[in-house]
Amino acid sequence: MDKIEHIGIAVKDLETSNKLFEKLFGAPHYKIEEVASEGVRTSFFKTGPNKIELLEAIKEDSPIAKFIERKGEGVHHIAFAVEDIEQEIERLKGEGFTVLNEKPKKGADNKLVVFLHPKTTNGVLVELCQEISTNEG
């Protein structure tokens, strides 16, 4: 596993939170992206070398909607960059971690992603993400 790729924060209202985090970081978000399959709209901020992702639910059964219902707004997941996501999934399963989606899926920001069940990671939702190579023409 490589560096922390980003930290995900669940918010109720993306517009409101974009303004808040813009004040906090002293810089605006640099992109907004909808991931329809996950039922979320996301925005991204850069703080130095770090990246923060805000996530807003766009439908009621979205995992973000459920998270906010249970825990309120706040830190939702920590994402780590990996070079070979399939290999890392196999390794982590071998170590006894539960992978939430067996097949990596397309996440925001041009990434293949999988999540580990927080029950097996001391309550922390861990995301693994691999950059999708863009040299396919």
Ligand code: ZN
């Ligand atoms: Zn994420």
